[in-house]
Amino acid sequence: MSTAAAQVHEEEDHGHHHKETFITKYIFSQDHKMISKQYLITGLFMGIIGIAMSLLFRLQLAWPEQPMGIMQVLLGKWAPDGVMDPNVYLALVTIHGTIMVFFVLTAGLSGTFSNLLIPLQIGARDMASGLLNMISYWLFFLSSIIMLASLFVEAGPAAAGWTIYPPLSALPQAQPGSGLGMTLWLVSMAIFIASSLLGSLNYIVTVLNLRTKGMTMSRLPLTIWAFFITAVIGVVSFPVLLSAALLLIMDRSFGTSFFLSDIFIQGEVLHYQGGSPVLYEHLFWFLGHPEVYIVLLPALGITSEIIATNSRKPIFGYRAMVASILAIAFLSTIVWGHHMFISGMNPFLGSVFTFTTLLIAIPSAVKAFNYITTLWKGNLQLNPAMLFSIGLVSTFISGGLTGIILGDSTLDINVHDTYFVVAHFHLVMGISALYGLFAGVYHWFPKMFKRMMNKNLGYVHFWVTAICAYGVFFPMHFIGMAGLPRRYYTNTAFPYFDDLANINVVITVFALIAGAAQLVFLYNFIHSIFYGKPTEQNPWRSNTLEWTAPIEHIHGNWEGKIPEVHRWAYDYSKPGHEEDFVPQHIPLKEGEEELQH
Amino acid sequence: MTILLTLTVLALIAIAIWQITKIFQLSQPKKVNTQVADDDDNRWNGQLMFAFLIFIYAITLFSFWKWGDVLLPDASSEHGLEYDNLMWISFAIIFFTQTITQALLHYFAYKYRGEKGKKALFYADNDRLEAIWTIIPVIALAGLILYGLYTWTDIMTVEENDDALVVELYAQQFNWKARYAGEDGVLGDANVRFLQDFDGKNLVGIDATDPNGFDDVVVQELHLPAGREVIFKMRSQDVLHSAYMPHFRAQMNCVPGMITEFAFVPTVTTEEMRQTEDIKAKVNKINAIRRENSLALVAKGEEPLEPYIFDYLLLCNKICGASHYNMQMKIIVETPEEFEKWITNQQTFAEVIQ
Numbered sequence: 001m002s003t004a005a006a007q008v009h010e011e012e013d014h015g016h017h018h019k020e021t022f023i024t025k026y027i028f029s030q031d032h033k034m035i036s037k038q039y040l041i042t043g044l045f046m047g048i049i050g051i052a053m054s055l056l057f058r059l060q061l062a063w064p065e066q067p068m069g070i071m072q073v074l075l076g077k078w079a080p081d082g083v084m085d086p087n088v089y090l091a092l093v094t095i096h097g098t099i100m101v102f103f104v105l106t107a108g109l110s111g112t113f114s115n116l117l118i119p120l121q122i123g124a125r126d127m128a129s130g131l132l133n134m135i136s137y138w139l140f141f142l143s144s145i146i147m148l149a150s151l152f153v154e155a156g157p158a159a160a161g162w163t164i165y166p167p168l169s170a171l172p173q174a175q176p177g178s179g180l181g182m183t184l185w186l187v188s189m190a191i192f193i194a195s196s197l198l199g200s201l202n203y204i205v206t207v208l209n210l211r212t213k214g215m216t217m218s219r220l221p222l223t224i225w226a227f228f229i230t231a232v233i234g235v236v237s238f239p240v241l242l243s244a245a246l247l248l249i250m251d252r253s254f255g256t257s258f259f260l261s262d263i264f265i266q267g268e269v270l271h272y273q274g275g276s277p278v279l280y281e282h283l284f285w286f287l288g289h290p291e292v293y294i295v296l297l298p299a300l301g302i303t304s305e306i307i308a309t310n311s312r313k314p315i316f317g318y319r320a321m322v323a324s325i326l327a328i329a330f331l332s333t334i335v336w337g338h339h340m341f342i343s344g345m346n347p348f349l350g351s352v353f354t355f356t357t358l359l360i361a362i363p364s365a366v367k368a369f370n371y372i373t374t375l376w377k378g379n380l381q382l383n384p385a386m387l388f389s390i391g392l393v394s395t396f397i398s399g400g401l402t403g404i405i406l407g408d409s410t411l412d413i414n415v416h417d418t419y420f421v422v423a424h425f426h427l428v429m430g431i432s433a434l435y436g437l438f439a440g441v442y443h444w445f446p447k448m449f450k451r452m453m454n455k456n457l458g459y460v461h462f463w464v465t466a467i468c469a470y471g472v473f474f475p476m477h478f479i480g481m482a483g484l485p486r487r488y489y490t491n492t493a494f495p496y497f498d499d500l501a502n503i504n505v506v507i508t509v510f511a512l513i514a515g516a517a518q519l520v521f522l523y524n525f526i527h528s529i530f531y532g533k534p535t536e537q538n539p540w541r542s543n544t545l546e547w548t549a550p551i552e553h554i555h556g557n558w559e560g561k562i563p564e565v566h567r568w569a570y571d572y573s574k575p576g577h578e579e580d581f582v583p584q585h586i587p588l589k590e591g592e593e594e595l596q597h
Numbered sequence: 598m599t600i601l602l603t604l605t606v607l608a609l610i611a612i613a614i615w616q617i618t619k620i621f622q623l624s625q626p627k628k629v630n631t632q633v634a635d636d637d638d639n640r641w642n643g644q645l646m647f648a649f650l651i652f653i654y655a656i657t658l659f660s661f662w663k664w665g666d667v668l669l670p671d672a673s674s675e676h677g678l679e680y681d682n683l684m685w686i687s688f689a690i691i692f693f694t695q696t697i698t699q700a701l702l703h704y705f706a707y708k709y710r711g712e713k714g715k716k717a718l719f720y721a722d723n724d725r726l727e728a729i730w731t732i733i734p735v736i737a738l739a740g741l742i743l744y745g746l747y748t749w750t751d752i753m754t755v756e757e758n759d760d761a762l763v764v765e766l767y768a769q770q771f772n773w774k775a776r777y778a779g780e781d782g783v784l785g786d787a788n789v790r791f792l793q794d795f796d797g798k799n800l801v802g803i804d805a806t807d808p809n810g811f812d813d814v815v816v817q818e819l820h821l822p823a824g825r826e827v828i829f830k831m832r833s834q835d836v837l838h839s840a841y842m843p844h845f846r847a848q849m850n851c852v853p854g855m856i857t858e859f860a861f862v863p864t865v866t867t868e869e870m871r872q873t874e875d876i877k878a879k880v881n882k883i884n885a886i887r888r889e890n891s892l893a894l895v896a897k898g899e900e901p902l903e904p905y906i907f908d909y910l911l912l913c914n915k916i917c918g919a920s921h922y923n924m925q926m927k928i929i930v931e932t933p934e935e936f937e938k939w940i941t942n943q944q945t946f947a948e949v950i951q
Contacts, residue, residue, distance in 0.1 A: 070604075086919045161916045167853055168836040168917060174770065175918040261854025264789035264802070265770070265835040277837055277852055312711070314721040342839065343850050344831075344857035347753035351746050358738045358745075362731060368698060369730040375705040377718035382642035382710060383634045390646070390706050394653075397698050401691040404738075408745040410752065411684055414669075414846045417839065417914045452632035459638070460618050463645060467652065474656050475664065482667040483843030485914040493923035494912070495905040498883045499667050516611040520618065533632055540633070573717040580716055595721055 020555075028138075030130030033553050035137050036115035037448055040441070043108020044525070046144055048518075050099035053092045055515050060084045062508035064490035078156065086489040090159040091177050093487055095151065097162030098185070102192055103147065105295040105433045107140050110234075113298060113440050114203050114227040116448060120546035121221050123212025123563060125556045128205040132198050139195035143188045150184035158185035161487060163284055166259040166277050170251050173266045183252070186245050193242045200231035200238075207231075212545070214565035219584070221544050221569040222308075222315060225322050226301020229329045233290045233297075236333060241287035244280055251275070281343055285336035292429050293332040297325060299436020300367065300396075303389040305569075306443050307371055309542045310386035311378030312580045314570035314595075317370045324363035331360045341409040342416055350409040357407035361400070368397050379573070379580070383540070384458025388439035391466050392432045398470075399427025402477070417487075420480025423473045431469045438462075438521065445525075446539050450551050451532030457524040464517035471510030475503050543569045543583045567594055636712055643710030650703035654696075666882070669843055670875040673909070673930070675862040676752045677846035683748055690737055755860045761826040764819070766911075767801045768831070768838035768851040771920035773911055776801050777814040779945060785810020789834050789853075795950045802834070803946050811947040814940060819911060819928045821863045822936035828860040841914035842928065844870075850915055863930045870930075871907050880907050 029035060056075075059068060067082035078088040115133065119126050127133045150157040159177025160169035164185065172179040207220075207228045220228075247258040251272075259280040260272035308315040315321060337345065337353030371393045380386065402424045405411045415421065438461070445453045479500050484491055491497040491504075538547040545565070549557050563585035571582040576592060588594060634642070672681050709717075765776035765784055778784045786804040794805060803810040821827055831840055833851035840859070841848045849859040870876055883905045891901035913924035931939070 086922065090916065090919070090921070165837050165915070171836070174836050262789050263835055263853050264792050267793075269790055269792070274854075276854055278855070311709075312717040314719065316720065317722055317727050319722075320727050342848050344852050344855060347749065350753070351749060354745055354749065355742055358742050361738055362734050365734040366727065366731055370727075372698065372701050372705060373720075373726070375702070375709060377720065378705075378709045379711045379715045379717040380639065380643070380706060380709050381634050382639045382646075382706070386634075387642060390702065393702055394699060397702070398653075398695060401695055404691060404741065405684070405687050408683070408687065408741065408749075410680060410745045410748040411687060413752070413848050414680065414843060416848055417841075455632045455634060455638065457618050459642065460614055463649075464614065466649065470653060470656055475660055478660060478664045478667055481669065483669050483841075483910075483912075485841060485912055487916045488922035489919075490922055494910065494925065495883060495887065495902075496907070496910060498886050498905070499879065501886070503664055503667070512607050513610055516607060516614065519611065520614060536631075539631075570721065573719050575719055 028134055030126070030134045031553075031555055032115045032119050032127045032130070032133060033448070033557075035133055036112050038137050039107060039111035039115060039140070040448070042141060042144060043104050043112060043437075044522075046099050046103040047108060048522070049148070050096050050104055051515060051518060053096040053099075055511060056084070057089055057092045057096070058508040058511045060089055061490070062505045064492050084489075087156060087159055087176055089489045090161070090175070090487065091156045091181070094159050094161055094164075094177070095147070095157050098158075098189075099147065100430065101162060101291065101295065102189070103140075103144055105430070105437070106196065106291070107192070109433060109437045109440070110227065110230055110294065110298045111137070111140065111199060112437075113223070113302060113444070114199070114231070116444060117223055117546060118203055118206050118227055119210070120447070120549055120557060121224050121544050121569075122207060122210060122215050123545050123558075123565065124206060124210035125558075125562070127202050128210060129202055132202050136195045136198035136202065139191050139198065143192035143195060146184055146188035146191065150181050150188065153179075153181045153184065155179045155181060157181040163281075163288065164248070165284075166248060166251065166280050167263055170248060170260060171263070171265060171270075173268075183249075186249055186252075190242060190245050193238045193245075196234055196238050200234040203227055203231040204235065212562045212565055215584075219565060219568045222304035222318070222321055222325075223298075223301040223544075225325055226297045226304070229325050230294050230297045230301075233329050233332060234294055237287040237290040237294075240283055244283035244287075247283075248280065278340070278343055278345060281340050282336070285339045286333075288339065289336040290329075290332045292425075293328055295433045296396075296429055296436075297328070299392060299433040299439075300325075302436045302440040302443070303371070303392050305542075305544070306385045306389045306439050307374050307393075308570050308572060309443075309540050309581075310381040310383055310389070311374050312381065312572045313374055313378045314572055315370070316373040316376075317366070318568070318570065320366055321370055324366045327363040328360060331356060331363070335360065335407075338407050338409070338412070341412045347409075354407060354409045358404065360407075361404060364396075364400055368393060368400075381540075383442065384453070384455055384462055385439045385443035385540075387459070387462040387466075388435045388442065391462065391469075392435040392439065394466075395427045395431045395435065395469060399424055399429070399432065399473075403428065414483075415480055417485055418480035419476050419484050419486055422486050423476035423480060426476075427469070427473050431473070438465075441525070443540065444546075445528065445532075446535035446551075447546055447549075449529050449532070450535055450553075451528050452535050452539065453528040453532060454524050457520055461517055461521045461524065464520075465514055468510045468514035468517065472507050472514065475507055479503055538583075541579075541581045543571060543581050545584055548583065548585055571595075634711070639710040639712065643707045646703045646706035646710075650699060650707075653699055653703075657692075666875075666878065670870075670873065670879075672844070672846050673863060673865040673870060674845040674847065675864055676748075677844075677861070677864075679748050679751070680846040683744055686744070687741060690741070752861075755828055755858050757828070758826065761828050761860070762822065763828050763830065764821075765801065765830045765832060766819075766840045766851065767815075768833040768840065768913065768917075768924075770835050770918050771913070771924040772817075773819075773840075773913075773924065773926035774801055775816050775819045775926070776803075777816070777940060777943075778809075779812030779814060781809055781812055783809040784830065785813050785946070787832070792834070798949055799946075801832070805950070811945060813946045814943045815946065815949070816943055817926070819926055820936055820939050821928065821930045822933040823863050823866045823930050825933060826860060826862050829858065831857045831859070836917050837915045838913045838917050838924070839915035841912045842909065843912070844909050848914060866930045866932060867907070867909060867928075868931075870909070876907050880905060 071079035155176040257272040257275040763778040767774040786807040791802040831851040838851040909928035911926040
């Protein structure tokens with residue numbers, strides 16, 4: 001099927017391009033390469049806001065309730081006398097989580113690299129539907145605008161945590177952020193989900209139907225496998241979040257009782273009867289947990305590609321890597337209950353979810369060991385992208401291991417919702433996925449912008465970030481193990497936690513330095529777009545098809561015929577070849593055997 | 598002032614980083630500027646990878662040495678000891694794996710750093726190796742899962758025996774109340790609809806038509822007898838809360854519209870706990886910090902902080918609004934005799950509404 005489709009596609013003559021205006025080329029573009037740049041730049045912009053918010057609340061945590069000029073400047077009346085208001089603290093935590101998880105690490109990461117790489121690496125002229133792709137980006141843009149607009153609402157943005165559990169999120173009486181701010185949050189997320197679904201459907205159809213001749217599924221680069229499976233998880237789980245959001249909107253605005261029952265608030269008994277917040281938790285985490293892998297799998301896919309290329313070695317255990325992606329994807333949809341061990345659901349369910357959750361450690365371990373073995377006896381080219389990929393494996397291990405504690409219903413009892421959890425998921429998912437994003441940007445920047453990023457700035461960026469990431473999140477485990485709950489405006493209400501104050505200062509200082517290091521990246525990124533050194537055709541000497549496409553972007557990706565694929569993507573340092581890489585479009589030599597993978 | 602200093606330091610660090618990168622750029626004018634890593638880059642980054650491995654070990658050891666004493670003391674409940682056991686076993690496995698895998702990862706990154714003319718080993722697959730590192734986690738996890746589930750079932754099975762003390766934990770924005778079942782050992786029916794009865798004296802909404810409710814006792818401070826099973830029934834009147842009692846390794850959400858349960862046997866009285874070495878050291882450390890902070894406060898003309906005395910805590914651990922961070926209740930574990938004396942001195946619901 002794939003080859004037939006590719007042939008039909010090839011027969012279309014791409015020589016005569018439509019005349020493109022500024023608007024169709026740069027704004028309402030249907031070209032996947034332009035859309036990918038739009039995703040990246042929007043994602044980075046949201047990332048700046050998300051990270052800046054975290055620095056603000058880190059300041060509050062390190063020096064609680066001390067007047068700070070910066071608070072007054074940035075928060076205005078929400079920080080009277082330079083002291084952040086508790087409601088604003090919760091709002092910042094909420095919006096930081098929402099922006100980072102959805103807008104940066106889902107749309108910014110998946111949106112950018114799925115769009116850029118799927119057509120280029122499978123050998124397609126473009127996505128299956130350029131129009132849907134364009135709509136997908138603009139819906140994402142719209143949802144970003146609405147999310148940002150919610151920051152300017154009189155009573156403040158949503159503040160119920162990024163999980164927005166009702167009744168807190170459902171009742172404007174419960175906190176100021178649950179008024180208009182929450183309405184905007186829900187509308188923004190509903191649009192975001194529509195955008196994500198359009199994108200995912202497009203990715204799935206493109207990978208299944210538009211692969212070039214010879215590009216069998218077993219020759220797909222691991223990036224594509226990761227993006228493909230990520231899209232499948234998204235299609236399976238995002239609609240459930242949409243339903244949760246819609247039901248919550250109904251409870252909020254139309255008086256239904258899906259999630260609410262027996263509530264007395266502000267001196268008044270409300271009319272809600274028979275609903276349950278636990279139902280919401282089920283619906284939310286049915287997306288919420290797969291979401292972790294929607295964020296992480298693309299980063300792992302990017303890493304697989306970069307580690308193999310820069311090790312000048314085949315990725316170790318290609319089949320096992322694909323199998324582990326599939327296993328993780330499958331398991332990720334049946335583990336959501338581990339977020340709810342102490343929600344009041346039946347303890348027997350807790351047992352089942354403990355079992356499925358800990359099973360995920362197995363494919364994860366396989367992946368980690370395979371990465372390590374890929375490095376073994378390699379000829380490692382330590383480019384910035386490679387450093388970030390190795391860094392990802394490191395934080396994936398450090399953060400993943402504590403999952404053994406949190407996934408165990410028994411042990412979860414006492415660390416649930418403490419800073420231990422915060423440290424765990426930031427390392428395993430936040431930092432790892434961010435590293436994946438950075439690795440991808442450094443590696444494919446030449447493909448996107450025709451220029452190279454400065455490597456020395458890249459090195460500074462990596463090393464400062466790597467040290468600070470551990471400096472922030474390693475001590476944080478201790479605060480959690482000491483019993484301090486997350487989402488506390490300050491811990492000064494409990495003298496018992498007074499001895500944690502120093503640790504909080506250490507964490508904040510590392511966080512601020514890490515924040516400063518991102519400015520180096522930002523400078524490098526923007527400067528290189530305009531003044532970077534022009535790239536060669538294949539700067540990393542990589543095997544995948546995107547590097548055969550002309551440096552100058554053209555609609556349709558390749559002049560003339562799309563290259564045909566004759567081998568897998570990982571023939572690095574293959575004996576019998578002069579060069580240490582053999583691109584996928586090079587036919588097998590006489591007598592050469594393709595590896596049975 | 599501290600803030601200003603910190604910000605200045607940060608600004609200086611940022612400038613330093615910027616300058617370092619400038620030096621990097623200026624120091625390599627003769628080289629071809631390809632922006633692809635060359636042998637020099639591979640060498641120094643490889644060395645930094647090895648240094649980073651040492652950094653990871655160092656920060657681990659440093660944190661334990663410096664902050665090991667902030668961790669929770671040994672559990673003060675029967676099941677908590679089992680919990681702590683499982684926790685230490687898991688930690689042992691985690692540290693063992695972490696130490697080895699990080700070493701391999703960073704050592705390989707250092708050892709196999711690229712050099713011009715070197716060729717990597719073409720090594721794509723080894724089923725036996727992969728089988729090994731699939732099976733090892735399977736065995737380790739099978740053990741952890743079995744042990745974990747055994748403990749979980751043990752903790753979560755609440756058996757209603759006659760001797761148990763039944764206590765309702767009642768959550769609202771932003772405080773806790775506790776209700777004891779009284780002599781009949783049965784909590785009276787309750788619902789938020791009854792909260793406004795009796796001029797607001799019906800603090801947790803007891804149904805006045807249910808005779809079981811009249812001997813119930815509602816208090817603001819949680820007293821528990823040591824050595825006796827306590828069955829907690831959690832309720833919330835407004836939003837989700839979570840009753841978190843870290844010293845007892847106990848936590849359960851409070852959900853509007855339903856009653857959730859958790860049970861444990863407290864083993865160490867508050868008085869005994871205050872005499873343990875761990876707690877004594879912790880209290881001393883905290884009081885030293887508080888004295889220091891008091892000096893600053895007094896200098897500003899404010900009240901000094903009161904010295905800290907250890908008490909068990911009940912905290913809210915589910916985001917619930919502005920004062921979530923201060924939703925707490927003191928827990929006092931005492932001998933059964935002291936407990937009986939205390940509870941008989943409390944007003945029953947019947948007395949309150951008279």
